[in-house]
Amino acid sequence: MEFDSCFDIIGPIMVGPSSSHTAGVVSIGKFVHDWLGDVTDVTITFYGSLASTYQGHGSDKAVLGGLLGLSAHDINVRSAYALAKDKGLRYDFRFCPGTPGGCHPNTVDLQASSGAESVHASGASIGGGVAYIYEINGHHTAINLGTGADILSITAHIKKEAPFR
Amino acid sequence: MKDTMESIVEACTTQDISIGEWMLRREVERSGSSRRQIFGRMQERLLVMKQAVRDGLHDLTETESRLSGGDAYRMHQYSQSTAPLSGPVISTAMTAAMATSESNAKMGLIVATPTAGSVGILPGVLVSLQDNRGLDDDTLTMGLFAASAIGYVFANHAFISGAAGGCQAEIGSATAMAAGTITELQQGTPEQAAHATAMAMKSLLGLVCDPVAGLVEVPCVKRNVIGTSIAFSAADMALAGITSRIPCDEVIQTMHTIGRDMPGSLKETAEGGLAQTPTGKEAARKLYQRPCTL
Numbered sequence: 308m309e310f311d312s313c314f315d316i317i318g319p320i321m322v323g324p325s326s327s328h329t330a331g332v333v334s335i336g337k338f339v340h341d342w343l344g345d346v347t348d349v350t351i352t353f354y355g356s357l358a359s360t361y362q363g364h365g366s367d368k369a370v371l372g373g374l375l376g377l378s379a380h381d382i383n384v385r386s387a388y389a390l391a392k393d394k395g396l397r398y399d400f401r402f403c404p405g406t407p408g409g410c411h412p413n414t415v416d417l418q419a420s421s422g423a424e425s426v427h428a429s430g431a432s433i434g435g436g437v438a439y440i441y442e443i444n445g446h447h448t449a450i451n452l453g454t455g456a457d458i459l460s461i462t463a464h465i466k467k468e469a470p471f472r
Numbered sequence: 473m474k475d476t477m478e479s480i481v482e483a484c485t486t487q488d489i490s491i492g493e494w495m496l497r498r499e500v501e502r503s504g505s506s507r508r509q510i511f512g513r514m515q516e517r518l519l520v521m522k523q524a525v526r527d528g529l530h531d532l533t534e535t536e537s538r539l540s541g542g543d544a545y546r547m548h549q550y551s552q553s554t555a556p557l558s559g560p561v562i563s564t565a566m567t568a569a570m571a572t573s574e575s576n577a578k579m580g581l582i583v584a585t586p587t588a589g590s591v592g593i594l595p596g597v598l599v600s601l602q603d604n605r606g607l608d609d610d611t612l613t614m615g616l617f618a619a620s621a622i623g624y625v626f627a628n629h630a631f632i633s634g635a636a637g638g639c640q641a642e643i644g645s646a647t648a649m650a651a652g653t654i655t656e657l658q659q660g661t662p663e664q665a666a667h668a669t670a671m672a673m674k675s676l677l678g679l680v681c682d683p684v685a686g687l688v689e690v691p692c693v694k695r696n697v698i699g700t701s702i703a704f705s706a707a708d709m710a711l712a713g714i715t716s717r718i719p720c721d722e723v724i725q726t727m728h729t730i731g732r733d734m735p736g737s738l739k740e741t742a743e744g745g746l747a748q749t750p751t752g753k754e755a756a757r758k759l760y761q762r763p764c765t766l
Contacts, residue, residue, distance in 0.1 A: 329579070360685070
């Protein structure tokens with residue numbers, strides 16, 4: 308069953324306004340943060356519904372907040388632009404109204420670097436605060452970032468496995 | 473086999489327990505965590521809900537889109553200065569639901585119940601029961617377990633997102649959850665709670681998801697507010713001994729069928745309904761012409 312826990316129904320605790328356009332997007336950004344450590348440069352591409360409605364949903368703040376290491380329930384997501392400035396995170400937003408072939412309409416593509424290391428990751432926020440990472444450095448994958456997922460442990464685990472070792 | 477409202481009511485009646493207690497025991501069993509831990513996690517959610525209400529009540533600011541904001545304050549002032557037509561129980565719930573939905577629209581910290589779009593209804597009715605009927609936090613926390621049991625049946629037999637099933641799946645599910653919860657918290661039987669759930673859901677069947685500019689603001693915020701009064705009406709009928717002539721599980725199944733048949737333009741795409749009114753289209757045009765906040 309997709310919904311099994313009482314906390315799948317009453318939850319997640321999150322910064323509004325949308326579980327699919329805000330909470331899940333934070334998790335995709337945080338995945339890249341936890342993969343690299345402190346991110347210094349990033350190119351963010353929003354596709355589909357995220358490209359057309361990101362302003363009203365705060366999806367831009369959500370992805371930046373995640374890239375800065377914040378979680379979906381951290382109220383500082385709201386101040387992500389100020390935090391990015393403080394931390395010297397250089398970002399470039401791109402918006403593509405269509406969706407890449409066969410991809411979910413809420414897709415985010417992140418090309419990020421920490422100076423020492425870089426990563427290219429694509430993911431989708433599929434609703435209810437749940438996100439998926441489906442491509443890392445050109446390799447297809449299907450990593451579930453559920454509500455309350457320990458993203459740092461997930462990235463540490465994946466980096467130990469082929470082909471990312 | 474998936475649990476149904478009928479199977480849950482039967483289990484509760486046999487064991488002489490509430491729906492909330494049934495869900496709490498189920499979670500202990502499935503998770504392996506202790507009763508105390510699970511109760512604590514749920515109570516944490518209640519406290520976040522109450523804080524979102526407090527934050528929203530005195531906040532006069534508008535959202536970034538300027539489509540909502542400040543109405544919880546207006547409703548609060550009105551209900552403090554006069555006797556609202558809908559009485560203290562419903563007007564308090566309306567105000568708290570509005571405060572929560574406005575907090576959500578402004579990127580405040582909220583609890584999805586079951587989604588962010590339907591975030592105001594449960595906190596609205598719970599805060600009102602606390603303020604007007606003196607229910608304590610532990611009682612309200614048990615109410616959240618009851619709400620989650622009802623939502624769990626909806627989620628597994630129908631939908632709980634507007635994109636999947638229209639607004640009937642979001643505001644409809646949340647209102648139905650609230651109606652059953654109120655009934656249980658007012659000492660109704662599990663069977664009465666199921667009737668309240670069914671009666672609330674029946675009144676919202678077919679409701680489409682048509683958000684202006686695709687945002688969780690118009691008409692979402694006010695549908696949350698009005699959802700509270702439907703929940704209280706349904707609960708009052710159930711507590712009076714009135715039953716739903718269509719059993720709850722059949723109503724839930726109907727919501728699923730209607731949602732499946734609903735066109736995509738009315739399922740959170742902003743391609744139909746209020747989103748496509750002249751005013752709705754103009755709001756979207758203005759919003760997306762503004763430079764982004766880089």
